[in-house]
Amino acid sequence: xxLDSARILVYYIYGYDKYHYHNLYSAANNQAHTxxxxxxxxxxxxxxxxTIDAYLDTVSxxxxxxxxxxxxxxxxxxxxxxxxxxIDPERTDxxxxxxxxxxxxxxxxxxxxxxxxxxxxxxxxxxFEFLAAENIAAVNLPGLRVMIRRRARRPGQRLPxxxxxxxxxxxxxxxxxxxxxxxxxxxxxxxxxDSAFLLTLxxxxxxxxxACNLRRGDVDWQEGHAIIIGKGNQEAVVRxxxxxxxxxxxxxxxxxxxxxxxxRPLSSLPLFARHDKGAGKRILPVSTTTGRAIIHTRVExxxxxxxxxxxxxxxxxxxxxxxxxxxxxxxxxxAQELARHKNIAVTQRYAxxxxxxxxxxxxxxxxx
Numbered sequence: 160x161x162l163d164s165a166r167i168l169v170y171y172i173y174g175y176d177k178y179h180y181h182n183l184y185s186a187a188n189n190q191a192h193t194x195x196x197x198x199x200x201x202x203x204x205x206x207x208x209x210t211i212d213a214y215l216d217t218v219s220x221x222x223x224x225x226x227x228x229x230x231x232x233x234x235x236x237x238x239x240x241x242x243x244x245x246i247d248p249e250r251t252d253x254x255x256x257x258x259x260x261x262x263x264x265x266x267x268x269x270x271x272x273x274x275x276x277x278x279x280x281x282x283x284x285x286x287f288e289f290l291a292a293e294n295i296a297a298v299n300l301p302g303l304r305v306m307i308r309r310r311a312r313r314p315g316q317r318l319p320x321x322x323x324x325x326x327x328x329x330x331x332x333x334x335x336x337x338x339x340x341x342x343x344x345x346x347x348x349x350x351x352x353d354s355a356f357l358l359t360l361x362x363x364x365x366x367x368x369x370a371c372n373l374r375r376g377d378v379d380w381q382e383g384h385a386i387i388i389g390k391g392n393q394e395a396v397v398r399x400x401x402x403x404x405x406x407x408x409x410x411x412x413x414x415x416x417x418x419x420x421x422x423r424p425l426s427s428l429p430l431f432a433r434h435d436k437g438a439g440k441r442i443l444p445v446s447t448t449t450g451r452a453i454i455h456t457r458v459e460x461x462x463x464x465x466x467x468x469x470x471x472x473x474x475x476x477x478x479x480x481x482x483x484x485x486x487x488x489x490x491x492x493x494a495q496e497l498a499r500h501k502n503i504a505v506t507q508r509y510a511x512x513x514x515x516x517x518x519x520x521x522x523x524x525x526x527x
Contacts, residue, residue, distance in 0.1 A: 204254035204295055207241065211248070214289045233282035240264045256287065256296045258303055265310050273312040280311055322469055325462055326361065326478045329470065332461035333357040334402070337409060344413075348434045351413055352445075353453050355406035356431055360472065362400035364479035364498050366390065367450045367472035369397075375411070375418075376426025380404070395499050418442060480509045 205213075211234050219227040238248050240263055264283060268276040287303055290296040336354040341347035359370055369387055377385040383404060389395045399407075407430070411418070418428055421442045429444035445453075451472055458470045476498070483494045484506075495506040 204252040206249055207246070207251050207253045207256070208238070208248040210253040210290060210293075210295060211238070211286060214286045217289070218285070229278060230282040230285070233279035234286065236267075236279060237264050237283050237286075240267045243267075253290055254296045256290055256298065258299065258306060261287065261303065262306065262310065265307075269312075276312055280307060322466075322474070323478060323481065325466060326470060326474060329458055329461045330357060330361055333457065334406075336457075337406070345434050345436075348410070348414055348417075351406070351410035352431055352434065353457055355403065355410045356445075356450065356453055357457060357475070358403045358406050359399070360475035361478055362403045363397050364476050364483075365397060366476065367454075368447045371429075371431060371445050371447050371450045373430035374426065375428050375430055376424075378407070378430065380408075389499055393499075397499075398497070477509070480506065484509055 215227070215231055215234060218230045222230070237260075241248055241251075241260065244260075244263055246260070261280075261283060265276070265280060268279060271279070284303065284307065287296075287298045288300065291298040291300055333354045336350045339350055341350055356370065359365060360367070363370075365373075365387075366389070369389055373385060373387065377387060378399070379385065383401075384396050384398045387395055387397055411430075414432065417432075417440065418425055420440065421428060423442070428442050431445045431450075432438075433443045433445055433449065454470065454472055454475075455467060459467050462470075480494055480498045483497055484490070487493050489510060491503055491506050491510065494500075494509065495503045498506060500506045
């Protein structure tokens with residue numbers, strides 16, 4: 160089913176992701192909760208609960224599993240608000256939806272953290288836009304957005320906190336992993352993989368899931384960069400340091416016999432592979448869970464059990480941005496581009512951590 164011009168206009172004005180609908184309609188024969196099937200089973204409008212199910216189907220088709228889970232939690236909370244206000248989601252027509260429902264919902268979210276409040280409001284706003292796009296309810300979308308701006312709290316900006324010196328110690332430890340003895344080749348591969356993984360996170364600014372999803376063919380070894388599909392399904396170029404490339408080459412050269420016997424093109428194989436007994440001789444990619452476990456294990460080995468939890472996968476990204484700012488004399492635009500921040504205000508939050516001149520001036524004034 161093609162999107163008609165009216166829907167396209169709604170998407171353009173209100174920013175609703177039309178790819179939700181492309182994906183939904185392309186899989187309509189396999190989905191139980193499409194608007195077509197709902198309307199065919201009702202003389203009037205579908206119920207609130209049915210449209211929420213249909214809306215969440217569109218989210219799950221076009222968003223990550225984590226986002227879909229968060230949106231489902233938000234809509235479950237919204238359903239609870241409706242029930243507390245004596246609105247039965249299973250019996251009430253979705254066409255009766257009003258902005259008062261969202262006002263009540265925002266009021267009920269005051270016990271939540273501001274960031275959670277904003278996220279849940281975004282999810283429920285998407286449902287109202289869904290109703291408008293499908294001509295199920297006459298929703299005043301401009302009024303909805305004005306009401307949100309007036310009533311919703313703005314989350315306070317939190318400055319990134321991470322133990323920079325401890326991360327440097329972990330990276331020094333990571334570089335020594337390649338020289339540690341190993342009884343089996345599999346253990347040797349794990350040491351080399353973990354070393355390359357940690358150095359790659361620190362020197363590229365990759366998010367953990369982006370690093371885990373890399374394939375051998377993504378890396379241009381001559382240019383020292385990789386083209387990835389990052390956050391928001393956006394294509395981006397990521398640069399690798401010389402030490403990260405050295406660690407990767409050592410790891411992949413040691414892995415060459417396994418890769419060569421896989422029967423698959425080398426370019427299609429994961430850059431970081433599993434080497435546990437469960438994988439056997441198969442070349443399987445590491446999961447984000449494994450990526451987090453690598454950090455957990457190596458942090459504990461490098462710094463001791465008390466440090467576990469103080470360094471997360473995202474700590475390496477904080478380290479990367481701060482390192483770029485310090486080395487470039489506070490060049491925010493450079494740091495923004497290398498970190499792939501859409502909004503330079505996100506990069507600005509790191510500037511206080513890299514202003515060495517302020518630190519020196521302060522100590523000259525108060526400590527001399």
